[in-house]
Amino acid sequence: MSSNDYTLTGHLPEYFMSNVSLEKNLFFKPVDVQLKFAVNNLFNEDYLSVLSRPMPGINFELFIGITPKFGKKIRRIRKYKFVNNMKALKI
Numbered sequence: 001m002s003s004n005d006y007t008l009t010g011h012l013p014e015y016f017m018s019n020v021s022l023e024k025n026l027f028f029k030p031v032d033v034q035l036k037f038a039v040n041n042l043f044n045e046d047y048l049s050v051l052s053r054p055m056p057g058i059n060f061e062l063f064i065g066i067t068p069k070f071g072k073k074i075r076r077i078r079k080y081k082f083v084n085n086m087k088a089l090k091i
Contacts, residue, residue, distance in 0.1 A: 010051070012048050012049070012051065013047070013048065015045055015046075015047035015048075016045065017041060017045060017047065018041070018042040018043055018045075019038065019039065019040045019041070019042060020038070020039050021036060021037065021038035021039070021061075022036070022037050022038075023035065023036045024036075029069070030068065030069060031067060031068050031069060032066075032067040032069065033064070033065065033066055034063070034064070034065035034067075035063070035065075036061070036063040036064075036065075037060070037061070037062055037063075038061040038063075039058065039059075039060055040056075040058070040059050040060070040061065041055075041056065041057055041058045041059060043058075044057045044058045045057075
C-alpha cells in the first residue's frame, strides 16, 4: 500500500489489529518483579492511523518492573472468637 493511495480521498482504510501478550508476577522477599512480553501487529498488517503516516509492522515489547519492599512490615492481626458466655478466646 502506498501512502498516497488514501491521501486524495481523505479517509482511512479499515484494518484489523492483533496483539498478544504474556505477563508474570514474581514475589520475592526484598522485591516484587513484573515481567511482560508483547507482540504487536502479530500478522504484520499494513495500516494507517493518520493519513499518509504508515504505522510499524510487527514489533515486540519487553517490560521488566521491579518494586522494592522498603520498610514494609507485616502486621499480625489477632483473631478472637466469642462464645456464648461473652468470653473471648484467642485463636
